[in-house]
Amino acid sequence: MNINRHYLDLQDSYLFATVAEKIAAYEAQNPDQRVIRLGIGDVTRPLCRAAVEAMEQAVREQGTAAGFHGYGPYQGYDFLQDALRQHYAAFGVTLERDEIFVSDGAKSDVGNILDIFAADNRVLVPDPVYPVYVDTNIMAGRRVFYADATAENGFLPLPDEKTDADIVYLCSPNNPTGAVYDRAGLKAWVDYARARDAVILFDAAYECFVTRPELPHSIYEVEGARECAIEIGSFSKTAGFTGTRCGYTVVPLELKRGGVRLRDLWLRRQSTKFNGVSYVVQRGAAAVLSGEGQRQIRADHAYYMENAAIMADALREMGVWFVGGEQSPYVWFRCPEGDSWAFFDRLLTRAQVAGTPGAGFGRNGEGYFRLTAFGTHEDTQEAMRRFIKAL
Amino acid sequence: MNINRHYLDLQDSYLFATVAEKIAAYEAQNPDQRVIRLGIGDVTRPLCRAAVEAMEQAVREQGTAAGFHGYGPYQGYDFLQDALRQHYAAFGVTLERDEIFVSDGAKSDVGNILDIFAADNRVLVPDPVYPVYVDTNIMAGRRVFYADATAENGFLPLPDEKTDADIVYLCSPNNPTGAVYDRAGLKAWVDYARARDAVILFDAAYECFVTRPELPHSIYEVEGARECAIEIGSFSKTAGFTGTRCGYTVVPLELKRGGVRLRDLWLRRQSTKFNGVSYVVQRGAAAVLSGEGQRQIRADHAYYMENAAIMADALREMGVWFVGGEQSPYVWFRCPEGDSWAFFDRLLTRAQVAGTPGAGFGRNGEGYFRLTAFGTHEDTQEAMRRFIKAL
Numbered sequence: 001m002n003i004n005r006h007y008l009d010l011q012d013s014y015l016f017a018t019v020a021e022k023i024a025a026y027e028a029q030n031p032d033q034r035v036i037r038l039g040i041g042d043v044t045r046p047l048c049r050a051a052v053e054a055m056e057q058a059v060r061e062q063g064t065a066a067g068f069h070g071y072g073p074y075q076g077y078d079f080l081q082d083a084l085r086q087h088y089a090a091f092g093v094t095l096e097r098d099e100i101f102v103s104d105g106a107k108s109d110v111g112n113i114l115d116i117f118a119a120d121n122r123v124l125v126p127d128p129v130y131p132v133y134v135d136t137n138i139m140a141g142r143r144v145f146y147a148d149a150t151a152e153n154g155f156l157p158l159p160d161e162k163t164d165a166d167i168v169y170l171c172s173p174n175n176p177t178g179a180v181y182d183r184a185g186l187k188a189w190v191d192y193a194r195a196r197d198a199v200i201l202f203d204a205a206y207e208c209f210v211t212r213p214e215l216p217h218s219i220y221e222v223e224g225a226r227e228c229a230i231e232i233g234s235f236s237k238t239a240g241f242t243g244t245r246c247g248y249t250v251v252p253l254e255l256k257r258g259g260v261r262l263r264d265l266w267l268r269r270q271s272t273k274f275n276g277v278s279y280v281v282q283r284g285a286a287a288v289l290s291g292e293g294q295r296q297i298r299a300d301h302a303y304y305m306e307n308a309a310i311m312a313d314a315l316r317e318m319g320v321w322f323v324g325g326e327q328s329p330y331v332w333f334r335c336p337e338g339d340s341w342a343f344f345d346r347l348l349t350r351a352q353v354a355g356t357p358g359a360g361f362g363r364n365g366e367g368y369f370r371l372t373a374f375g376t377h378e379d380t381q382e383a384m385r386r387f388i389k390a391l
Numbered sequence: 392m393n394i395n396r397h398y399l400d401l402q403d404s405y406l407f408a409t410v411a412e413k414i415a416a417y418e419a420q421n422p423d424q425r426v427i428r429l430g431i432g433d434v435t436r437p438l439c440r441a442a443v444e445a446m447e448q449a450v451r452e453q454g455t456a457a458g459f460h461g462y463g464p465y466q467g468y469d470f471l472q473d474a475l476r477q478h479y480a481a482f483g484v485t486l487e488r489d490e491i492f493v494s495d496g497a498k499s500d501v502g503n504i505l506d507i508f509a510a511d512n513r514v515l516v517p518d519p520v521y522p523v524y525v526d527t528n529i530m531a532g533r534r535v536f537y538a539d540a541t542a543e544n545g546f547l548p549l550p551d552e553k554t555d556a557d558i559v560y561l562c563s564p565n566n567p568t569g570a571v572y573d574r575a576g577l578k579a580w581v582d583y584a585r586a587r588d589a590v591i592l593f594d595a596a597y598e599c600f601v602t603r604p605e606l607p608h609s610i611y612e613v614e615g616a617r618e619c620a621i622e623i624g625s626f627s628k629t630a631g632f633t634g635t636r637c638g639y640t641v642v643p644l645e646l647k648r649g650g651v652r653l654r655d656l657w658l659r660r661q662s663t664k665f666n667g668v669s670y671v672v673q674r675g676a677a678a679v680l681s682g683e684g685q686r687q688i689r690a691d692h693a694y695y696m697e698n699a700a701i702m703a704d705a706l707r708e709m710g711v712w713f714v715g716g717e718q719s720p721y722v723w724f725r726c727p728e729g730d731s732w733a734f735f736d737r738l739l740t741r742a743q744v745a746g747t748p749g750a751g752f753g754r755n756g757e758g759y760f761r762l763t764a765f766g767t768h769e770d771t772q773e774a775m776r777r778f779i780k781a782l
Contacts, residue, residue: 001557001590001648002509007656014662042461052454055671056447062635063443069634070433104495104636104666111664112503115530118393135663139506166392199392243460243670244453245495257392265398271405272526273502275495278672279634280446 006141015131015360016040022344023354036383038311038371039354041175041329043240045303047284048296051239054287058280069279074271076102076248080282083289084233084248093220099250099263101270102277102285106205106234106247111136112273113201113230113249116265117167124165126157128176128361128368130203133169150364155179155323155332159192168193170219171203173210176361176370177332178324180215186222193228197257200229205247208238208301209328226252230262237329237374239288239297246277246285304329307373307380314384318391329373332358336391340369351386397532406522406751407431413735414745426739427774429702429762430747432566432720434631436694438675439687442630445678449671460670465662467493467639471673474680475624475639484611490641490654492661493668493676497596497625497638502527503664504592504621504640507656508558515556517548519567519752519759521594524560541755546570546714546723550583559584561610562594564601567752567761568723569715571606577613584619588648591620596638599629599692600719617643621653628720628765630679630688637668637676695720698764698771705775709782720764723749727782731760742777 019039027035047055061067075081081097088095103109110132119141125133127146137144145165147157155177159168170189172181193200202219210217219225231250235241251263287293305326312325315333322333335343340357347353347369356372358365373380410430418426438446452458466472472488479486494500501523510532516524518537528535536556538548546568550559561580563572584591593610601608610616622641626632642654678684696717703716706724713724726734731748738744738760749759764771 001588002512003649003651003653003656004507004509005649007507007659008651010659017662040462044456044459044461046456046459047450047453049454052450055450055453059438059443059446059450059671062438062446063440065435065437068435068437068631070435070631071431071633104668107666108664116395116398118395121393132663139660139663197392240459240461242462243667245666245669258394258396260394260399262394265394268398268401269530271408272523272530273499275498275636276634277495278636278669280450280671281669 004139006139009138010135015356018360019344019354019356022348026348033352035348035352035354036375036379036386037354038375038380038383039356041237041372041374042242043237043374044376045240045300047240047244048288048293048300050287050290050293050296051284055280055284058283062280072276072279072282074267074274074276075100076277077279077282080286083286087289088218088220091217091221093218095250096253099252101249101251101266102282103247103249103274104245104277105236106203106232107132109232109247109249110201110203112269113232113266114140115269116262117199121166122164123167123169124163125169126171126174127363128358128365129169130171130175131361146362148364149177149179151321151334156181156185158185158188163192165196166198168198168200169203170200171205173206173328174330175206176330176356176358176365178328178330179332180210180327182214183216183222186216186219186225190219190222190224190228194224198228199255199257199262200225202229202231204231205234206237206328207233208297209305212327215327220250220252226254228255230255235285235288239285239293240300241285244281244284246281303377304373307375307377310377310380310384311371311373314388318388331371331373333369333371335367335369340366343369347387347390351383351390353383353386395530397530400529401526406747409751410735410745410747413739417739424743426743426745427766427770427777428745429766429771429774430745432628432763432765433633434628434765435767436631436691438631438635439679439684439691441678441681441684441687442675446671446675449674453671463667463670463673465658465665465667466491467668468670468673471677474677478680479609479611482608482612484609486641487644490643492640492642492657493673494638494640494665495636495668496627497594497623498523500623500638500640501592501594503660504623504657505531506660507653512557513555514558514560515554516560517562518754519749519756520560521562521566522752537753539755540568540570542712542725547572547576549576549579554583556587557589559589559591560594561591562596564597564715564719565721566597567721567747567749567756569719569721570723571601571718573605574607574613577607577610577616581610581613581615581619585615589619590646590648590653591616593620593622595622596625597628597719598624599688600696603718606718611641611643617645619646621646626676626679630676630684631691632676635672635675637672694768695764698766698768701768701771701775702762702764705779709779722762722764724760724762726758726760731757734760738778738781742774742781744774744777
């Protein structure tokens with residue numbers, strides 16, 4: 001039996017695992033110090049009341065013969081697909097049920113969607129980047145190329161005449177940088193993809209943090225995107241579903257390559273290697289999208305964005321260059337001293353604050369650092385006080 | 392952009408989709424007839440009380456800041472891993488936490504585990520077979536070979552000197568036939584795999600229906616299996632989790648190929664393309680494995696096995712040859728007349744009973760038919776009355 005040797009091409013250790021090990025080692029040596037974690041993008045606010053009530057009700061149904069739900073539809077229940085259609089309608093985007101695939105999370109979809117593409121495609125990812133985009137392609141033996149995201153282009157690269165890609169990853173608002181494309185930026189990529197028969201994988205996991213009307217929530221707000229883009233969304237950051245697990249992928253009916261609808265390939269993939277999302281979880285996700293649910297989670301978004309403002313204010317006070325911090329729960333700043341792993345160590349040991357070193361996200365991340373707004377006000381304020389004091 | 396053209400090698404339609412279409416067409420033309428569905432293996436008994444209570448409690452925790460659970464461990468929570476270890480200990484099998492990977496269901500794992508294997512492996516599946524084993528390999532461009540399961544070998548093929556495989560699928564109790572390997576049968580496959588450096592993918596989704604002490608629940612009850620076998624389990628049939636979604640995969644630490652631990656590859660796959668199972672669902676699954684939960688679900692197993700006995704008795708009365716019907720929720724019988732799709736149509740139109748034609752599971756399934764024990768007593772009794780009357 002031969003293993004998939006492409007796995008051996010992966011870098012040894014996953015970024016967040018290394019960060020976790022370093023924090024654990026520091027805590028073991030300094031048991032009296034409290035480390036504030038503003039590194040990994042996990043949320044802290046509990047599920048909203050509407051979701052809790054809907055899930056409790058769904059659990060009770062599952063305990064009765066009359067209310068019991070067995071295998072669900074492969075693409076998700078109508079009630080959740082329709083709630084998502086309404087969600088998109090608010091951005092002026094019309095979707096069909098057949099185009100919406102409910103899943104156990106955006107990370108699964110980001111990895112699994114690659115099943116439907118040949119191994120010989122040229123893959124373009126921004127650098128810095130969410131490591132999963134790169135690793136999932138390396139696992140399949142695909143060649144990965146990088147689009148430079150730098151301070152010069154505001155960490156929002158655009159295609160030019162040298163850009164040569166079949167599959168393009170975009171994430172806006174961006175993880176890790178917090179930078180957000182406007183419609184013109186996305187239009188440049190859509191035009192590129194259509195001219196080249198490329199496909200855009202658009203990661204919309206952070207769309208709920210967009211509030212400025214000139215910034216798009218969905219790539220489908222841009223003309224022509226239905227012919228070239230797959231969009232992946234998530235309830236993780238939107239509604240605190242990191243431990244509850246629900247996401248969705250949109251594959252428009254118009255999106256065809258080699259005469260084949262990608263939506264049909266993805267349905268075949270999902271109906272063969274997946275069996276739907278828990279009924280209880282789907283009820284919770286639909287409740288999040290209800291009027292009551294939206295009001296409740298918007299209060300959480302405001303809470304997190306206040307944290308982002310606290311971090312942005314502190315960085316401004318220190319005269320540190322950054323992007324993000326508004327329209328996004330991430331703040332991406334230039335390390336005031338040293339390379340990004342050295343700065344990580346310094347911030348951890350001098351201020352007991354853990355962030356994420358930019359180098360972990362790619363070559364262009366060197367010299368930068370990511371903080372997340374998903375902590376509590378108290379921790380965020382305390383972390384920035386310590387940061388200012390220590391540096 | 393090039394699609395994965397191996398998808399075009401898949402047969403056009405998924406077995407159960409075709410069955411569902413035929414039933415829908417019949418019902419549309421005969422709105423006054425009630426079709427009894429003993430085809431697809433979905434369960435009808437609700438979740439047990441222990442699971443419902445644990446899930447309600449977990450949902451409430453998710454609604455509080457103090458009890459909130461965000462991203463969980465990639466391999467599942469300790470409380471569920473430990474409950475599974477105890478479950479296996481009852482069969483005399485000792486597992487480490489590091490070997491247990493909790494997932495959203497056995498179907499996902501059966502498909503996704505193939506990621507860690509090279510495309511050039513020779514894959515052996517029994518015929519007849521659960522279609523997912525074949526389709527997931529075709530999607531990756533692997534060559535699939537068949538081990539003949541026939542009335543002559545009791546639908547339990549064994550390796551012989553001509554068997555040439557790198558990856559071997561075994562499912563016991565079997566879907567679709569209901570046949571169950573004894574320890575000697577599994578030992579023959581384990582010895583084969585060890586001698587050849589092959590890997591066995593052992594599907595244990597139906598182990599809870601085994602009650603005879605001489606029959607194994609797990610392949611790890613057989614000496615040497617830890618060096619060659621991956622086992623995939625499920626709460627779907629065990630505890631009615633078809634719509635709640637939880638399963639698990641065991642990859643023993645001893646299982647290495649090419650000097651690499653398969654457990655490490657699988658962890659890399661899961662930590663890159665998966666983000667764990669809902670906390671609420673994991674609490675429910677652990678409750679199923681508690682003493683109280685086990686007592687409750689055993690009553691459901693007994694209920695289903697009474698259905699199996701009803702079907703077996705009716706077939707005996709008609710003098711129809713079959714396997715399964717005990718130690719398994721499936722009954723696999725020789726069609727009393729015609730090929731298996733013709734028999735499907737006849738049973739549907741004459742008796743308003745829907746089963747699954749054996750031909751849908753492979754060449755050797757032709758002339759056979761599968762019924763499942765997951766309906767109600769009333770429906771099962773009525774279906775067999777109609778069957779006897781009609782044929």
